[in-house]
Amino acid sequence: MIKNLMRSATALCLALSPLTLPSTATAASTAPAAAQVLNLADAVDLVPVADESRTGYTRDKFKHWNTGLDPADGCNTRAEVLQAEAVESPAVAAGCKLSGGQWLSYYDSQKVNDPAKLDIDHMVPLAEAWDSGASAWDAKRREAYANDQDAATSLVAVTARSNRQKADQDPATWMPPHPDAQCRYIGEWTATKLRWGLAADQAEADALKVYAEACETTVVHYTPAA
Structure with missing residues (x-):
């Protein structure tokens, strides 16, 4: 008897708590x-x-290209991808000017040492x-x-x-x-x-x-x- 009353009370509380479902739905939609x-x-x-x-x-x-993942670093998306994909990291000078480094172009299996010869x-x-x-x-x-x-x-x-x-x-x-x-x-x-x-x-x-x-x-x- 007591358990049945508790179940009824719980059901009533849920019915009277309209905030429960919307907050759950919002969390799911932003996950x-x-x-x-x-x-x-x-x-x-x-x-x-x-x-x-x-x-x-x-x-x-x-x-x-826009300002990339970190607008504060002065590098645009192209420069950031070049840095991320380098097999030997290039030097980065003022204005995010890249020099040196090495890349492997997987389309044609070519090693490249000059970032200017690469496209993104x-x-x-x-x-x-x-x-x-x-x-x-x-x-x-x-x-x-x-x-x-x-x-x-x-x-x-x-x-x-x-x-x-x-x-x-x-x-x-x-x-x-x-x-x-x-x-x-x-x-x-x-x-x-x-x-x-x-x-x-x-x-x-x-x-x-x-x-x-x-x-x-x-x-x-x-x-x-x-």
């Missing part, structure tokens, strides 16, 4: 997205397939991102995409030559020239598409599936962007 780890084939299956359109695209709709490639190019979903974003989200240092796969330091050969192509028409780079590249391309909720057109989706079959041990890590 950071969970990191995802999938094999490549399963990750590729999660990329939605949709027609693409470049209508309205201009590169300046993606503000870059958007894993999924800005035009391709626009085509596959970013055209619907606001300017702030496009800037976040173009300067994304919160995922190691989003921006990559590579030789200017390989980056310019790639241009705005997807894996249906361009892949890194070094064979050992290709499974990694497909994994990072897929991770970036999933992180930002971008789609693939049919030719791209077909190419991803072909590479997924060949790269069966590749694992995709991504965290959905806020």
Whole structure:
């Protein structure tokens, strides 16, 4: 009898406490997205397939490079990525001028000792991102995409030559020239598409599936962007 009364009292208190559910819901909605780890084939299956359109695209709709992760250090996103990816750290002079150091451009397996000979490639190019979903974003989200240092796969330091050969192509028409780079590249391309909720057109989706079959041990890590 006493237990039944206690249950009734508890139920009444819950019914009369409207703040409980909203505060819980707010906490859930502001919680950071969970990191995802999938094999490549399963990750590729999660990329939605949709027609693409470049209508309205201009590169300046993606503000870059901005002041980077630490506005106080005087380095923009490009310089910060170069420092983060160096296999031998460069010297940093006033105005964030970099000199020396060494990098390995994984697209073509080239060692580079001059930061001026490197480009920072958007894993999924800005035009391709626009085509596959970013055209619907606001300017702030496009800037976040173009300067994304919160995922190691989003921006990559590579030789200017390989980056310019790639241009705005997807894996249906361009892949890194070094064979050992290709499974990694497909994994990072897929991770970036999933992180930002971008789609693939049919030719791209077909190419991803072909590479997924060949790269069966590749694992995709991504965290959905806020």
